[in-house]
Amino acid sequence: MQKFFSNRKLVIVIIVLIISVGLMSVSVAIRDKKSTPPLIQQFGNDVAGAVDRVIALPVNGLQSATNSVSDLLNTYQENQKLKKQVDQLAQAKVTAQTTSAENKQLRKQLKLNESLSDYTAVTANVLTRTPSSWMNQLVISKGATAGVKKNAPVMSQSGLIGRVVEVNQTNSKVELISNTSSTSDKFAIQITNSAGKTVNGIVSGYDKSSNLLTMGSVTSNVKIKKGDKVVTSGLGGNTPKGLYVGTVATVKQDDYGLASEVEITPAADLSDLTVVTVAEQ
Amino acid sequence: MRYSRLKILFPIGLFVALFLDGALSNVFAGKLFSYPYSSVLHLVLMWIIFAVFLDDRDDLSIGMWSFFVGLVFDWYYTGIFGVYMIGLPLIVYICRQIKPWLDQNFLTLLMVYIINLTILETFTFIWYSMSHVASSTVADFTVYTLGPTIATNLAIFVILYYPMRRLYLSVN
Known part of the structure; x- marks a missing residue:
């Protein structure tokens, strides 16, 4: 065992770990930029995607x-x-x-x-899912050549499931709404009650244990009931208006008692996805 | 089978395992990722460990191939470089270090596999937590991710152990 912790090997291990952390930090820092992924990374993804199809x-x-x-x-x-x-x-x-x-x-x-609710649909197959518990990502079979753009919302037949985070030439990566990491983008949504009044907000989180989306910090006085429909509001510019998200499950006070928190049952089943639709504005 | 054939079969099998990990994760997403539990498939790790321990000649350049397969994993699946790319060669290094001390049979290999699963999952958890990709407490990670992952992969390991040993016995 002395050999295991010899001086030279320890230095090598430390250098390798530093390189690893450096690479990881750089790729996390640049992945939200509009220009990423760079061409070489796109090429690699396209090759891997072609093999994956087989x-x-x-x-x-x-x-x-x-x-x-x-x-x-x-x-x-x-x-x-x-x-x-x-x-x-x-x-x-x-x-x-x-x-x-x-x-x-x-x-x-x-x-x-042009209205907020106009969009063109690109239908794609789901190739694979990232085998990791930290990233709920899918790789779909359409890319820039089919007109997929970064940050575009993605739907299954029944409702919203996530957004495009990486576009290559022939495939792209989709981050599911069940991703709770702090780096993931949030959707702007609105709830319309039976009287026709609307409440705006954003999807602020996902409750894994109950499979519900949460919309936090709601200070509006509009009465929301269980079963009210939730759609995207089109605010913010990335998402068309009127994509179906789900229905209201419960409305409760948040931890401080100042604002209320709405829990939403997502319409789409996030664990059974074979064909998805990308909505382009 | 001849050893030279195995030298070609090993990298091919490694990449098939890589893509099968993703494809099976999608098909069985309802079972593998039924909240709050999530079990991660590790066919790549299994293929590497079989190669390290069952191959007597130690002539397969497993370290280099595990680096490549880790690179493709980061590239294609996550888009975050430097995690599996370093983690998988690390596992190979650890396995090579402990191999001379072990009496090889089904149970020891099973234990080695559990340990390596734990190391790899913990390694990726720490790395992703550092970059704020993962946001989970250590307790949640152990109960909801590590436990189910080990259970699922052990079941696959038990099924595949004898066919794989046969393959390597026929070579050596």
């Missing part, structure tokens, strides 16, 4: 096979439930069509060409 393909195939079997088992109950919904949907669709046509006309009269 390995992820059979694994994902296996997953979709098991999914279709379980879908088949639930078909009857699902069909009955969906039939009821379809009748209501036809009505809602017609209303939505008329409203959106009217909206377009009114906007033309006001000479308001």
